[in-house]
Amino acid sequence: MVRIKLDVRKTIEQNAAVYYEKAKKAKRKIEGAQKALDEARQKLAKVEAEKQKELEKIEKEEKEKQKHSERKKHWYERFRWFISSTGFLCVGGKDATTNDIIVKKHCEKGDLVFHTDIAGSPFFVIKAEGKKIDDKTKQEVAQATASFSRAWRMGINITEVYCVEPEQLRHELGLPKGTFMVYGKREYFSPTLQLAVGITDDERIMAGPPDAIQANCSKFVFIVQGNVKNSDIAKKIKMTMGGDIDEILRALPSGTAKIVQKI
Numbered sequence: 001m002v003r004i005k006l007d008v009r010k011t012i013e014q015n016a017a018v019y020y021e022k023a024k025k026a027k028r029k030i031e032g033a034q035k036a037l038d039e040a041r042q043k044l045a046k047v048e049a050e051k052q053k054e055l056e057k058i059e060k061e062e063k064e065k066q067k068h069s070e071r072k073k074h075w076y077e078r079f080r081w082f083i084s085s086t087g088f089l090c091v092g093g094k095d096a097t098t099n100d101i102i103v104k105k106h107c108e109k110g111d112l113v114f115h116t117d118i119a120g121s122p123f124f125v126i127k128a129e130g131k132k133i134d135d136k137t138k139q140e141v142a143q144a145t146a147s148f149s150r151a152w153r154m155g156i157n158i159t160e161v162y163c164v165e166p167e168q169l170r171h172e173l174g175l176p177k178g179t180f181m182v183y184g185k186r187e188y189f190s191p192t193l194q195l196a197v198g199i200t201d202d203e204r205i206m207a208g209p210p211d212a213i214q215a216n217c218s219k220f221v222f223i224v225q226g227n228v229k230n231s232d233i234a235k236k237i238k239m240t241m242g243g244d245i246d247e248i249l250r251a252l253p254s255g256t257a258k259i260v261q262k263i
Contacts, residue, residue, distance in 0.1 A: 071203070076106075080122060080148055080251070082208030084137040085215035090208065092124035092148060096178030099123045100171075103180060107166035114141050114163045115182075120150030123178075125166075138163060140209040142189035147209070152193055153255030155225055159193070162186035194263050196220050197251055199243045207251035210263045226258025233257050 010018075079102060080092035091106060093099030103123050107113060110128035115121050124145045126133050142161040146152075151159040164187075169180040196210040198217025206217055213220045219241035223233065234249040236259055 077204070080124075080144070080207070082140075082144065082206050082212050083216050084126070084140050085211045086134050086137050088131070088133060088137045089127040089129070090124060090137070090141050090144065090212075091127065092122040092144060093178065094122065096176065099178035103166070103169055103178075104171070107169075109166065111166055112138070112141075112163045113166055113169060114145040114161055116145060116149045116151065117160045117162070118150060121145065122148050123180075124148075136211075138187075139189065139191065140212045143191035143194065143209040144212075146191045147193045147195045148253050150254075152225060152253045152257075157193055157225070158190055161189045161191060163189070194222070194224055195253065195257075196222050196263070197237055197248065199241050203243065205243050205247040205251050222260045222263045223252070223257045224260055224263075225256075227256050228258050229256060233259065 076089065076091045079098050080094055082090050084090055091102060093102050099122060102125055103113065106127075107125055108128075110130065112126045112128070112133055114124040114126075122145060124141050126137055126141055142163070145161045146159045149159065162182075164182055164184065168182055168184045170183065171179070172181050175181070194210055195207060196213035196217075197205065197207045198213040198220030200206055200217055206213060210222055221237055221240055230249060230252045233252060233256075234245050237243070237248050238245045
């Protein structure tokens with residue numbers, strides 16, 4: 001049973017008008033409340049969607065890290081490395097210690113060793129593995145040696161690189177770690193400083209001369225000397241082709257750089 005109060009001083013029509021106005025106000029309040037409820041639901045749905053998207057992103061990154069950590073690493077991945085466009089493994093040092101290890105432990109007869117004439121250069125080795133090393137690979141390794149040397153950070157566009165046989169290198173008494181005396185004839189190159197960073201089919205990050213990276217990677221970017229921090233470069237590369245950002249960062253040359261569309 002619904003009870004209503006009537007004002008006896010008013011006519012039936014006047015009482016009806018009062019309740020009609022009250023009904024309209026109540027309806028407007030209900031409509032306003034419904035609108036606010038709908039807006040709140042929309043905002044909540046948006047927040048939930050963003051939260052789900054963020055969770056999926058975190059899950060994807062965790063899977064990538066797990067996949068990367070589970071992948072078997074080759075011995076050369078602790079150094080700088082790439083596969084030449086004609087299929088030779090090329091390995092370079094990152095500092096005095098790794099330079100020392102490469103020359104002393106990983107050089108064999110038939111290999112070729114590359115270095116620049118300026119201080120702060122990696123030793124790069126072409127692993128011959130019983131094959132004759134072609135001129136194309138020599139040019140590519142010369143370019144990698146120059147690009148990963150101090151010349152990159154100094155803004156030098158072209159620098160001299162030489163190659164010798166392992167037997168021509170000797171670590172004389174008193175020389176610092178990673179430093180060797182060179183004896184005999186040297187073959188010289190004058191490469192420009194350019195690099196590419198790519199990702200292989202088995203998701204290894206490979207950095208080196210553009211021709212070699214294009215030959216071995218379906219996804220890659222070109223980099224040259226510039227003023228963008230390596231951390232920002234690494235983020236852009238990851239967005240472009242994927243891969244582990246820490247691995248990308250380790251593959252970049254010391255200093256700053258910039259990404260270009262073509263070489």
